[in-house]
Amino acid sequence: MDIERIRQDFPILYNNPNIVYFDNAATSQRPKQVIAAIADFYETANANPLRGLYDWSMDATARYENARAHLARFIGAPSPEQIIFTRNTTESINLVAYSYALENLEEGDEIVISVMEHHSNILPWQMAAKKTGAKLVWMEPDGEGVITDSEIEAKIGPRTKIAAIGHVSNVMGVTNPVEKVINRAHKMGAVVLIDGAQAAPHMKIDVKELDADFYALSGHKMLGPMGIGALYVKREIIEKLSPFLTGGEMIEYVTRESATWAELPHRFEAGTVNAAGAAGLDAAVTYLENLGFDFIREREEILTARLMEKISELPYIRVYGSKDPKKHCGIVTFTMDGVHPHDVSSVLNEDHVCVRAGHHCAQPLMQYLGVGSTARASLYFYNTEDEVDRFIDRLSAIREVMGYGA
């Protein structure tokens, strides 16, 4: 496939050929098909879905539910009823922490997470632990960022009731051994939440094959709009799960004293839903399917290998995580001797290169790595070899700008 033709689908990239966007792990760009789907919803079908008995509302409902069914197929969920639309991964994980963890944890129980988690997969569990008296237990990676079998067995035990782990680390780019975590946790009678925010844009997800109990993702990292995400929940769990937020559109019958809940999954989607966002996500999933994950992965591996090879020639750069570009999911986190990551990022910005600098919402990992902050270049299939070369060229000029001679 021709990358230049693909880039023509992305107006922000096509209109700004001088800008190198390497912050895809924070949010991806959106193709015009996604933007068109959102506009088309508002221009041709805008009405409040799920309630109106007229054509526009029924059309809006159909688009919303088609998006759900499509996403369910995309991640291998047995039925659309097991897909709850949320705002993003953070809200998905909070839903599980409030509706599942608070009702099922007792004092002395353990929640197992890893030190590589994004804050969104840490803070909800800290909250649940505080409120229930459960204990938070941390899995730690080895030097290459790998959580070993023995670490999984040591940390997930008979007291474990919930394990929550990122499918792909947003800092190291490493794909975690989620199958092993799920196997071990199920043997111990625990449920597992997978934070798929960084995985869903890059690889085929099959929640049924994984046997995940909960799988959370964000639309905006996988070409979809901001403000729409999802949570997959296993059938036997979702049937017993209490609502998270309450209000309109999630009820069956309401009296002055009480209410009964709407059918699945609507009881988890209180208030007017983000139907336009869902329509955009539907188009994003179509776009990813048309490209195919084989192509996406191949492009990412070519670009990551090129970037890692060239960056390794700069002696003052340290790259974190695996030495194998195939184990980075397009994410290359690094530091530059003597130059703070914020200065790296600011100087690159002046040269029209967008990279992230800071703690990447993963402060426990930064503490574990012994760094205050890092810079991160994250690639996606629409990036080019030329962009990698421009990035390296600008990067190699920074130390001189910062007063370290030529």
Add this chain to the structure above:
Amino acid sequence: MELKQLYREIVNEHNLHPSHKGTMQDPTLVLRGVNPSCGDDINLQLKIENDVITDAMFEGSGCAISQASVDMMIDDILGKSRDEALDLAGKFMGMIRGTATEDDLEELDEAAALSDVSHMPARVKCAVLGWHTMEQALAEV
């Protein structure tokens, strides 16, 4: 001024060769200032005798702008009274908000080089860390 020029002409010198970095014996006031989002972290030490700042030093780490800014601030506040130092801090904050007068900038001396940070919202917290920490330290007196 463009960022690269700002680094080359002012910031690098204060970042790489600070005049006031180190540990003070018997400081009157010590306060830590942190920008949690970027990891800028300074420990400001002031010696105040008869309401005059007779010595000031800082320790810490962070981006070049945060470190250079605190070093330039100390140039500005040495020998000043508490009120004069707070007045300068107000002028520096005004400069970052884009409301400082020519006279204010002159009084801020080299620190006025950071006026272009007012166009760099992502770097405002870095530039004001030292000044903000000093304000807080003096407010505790």
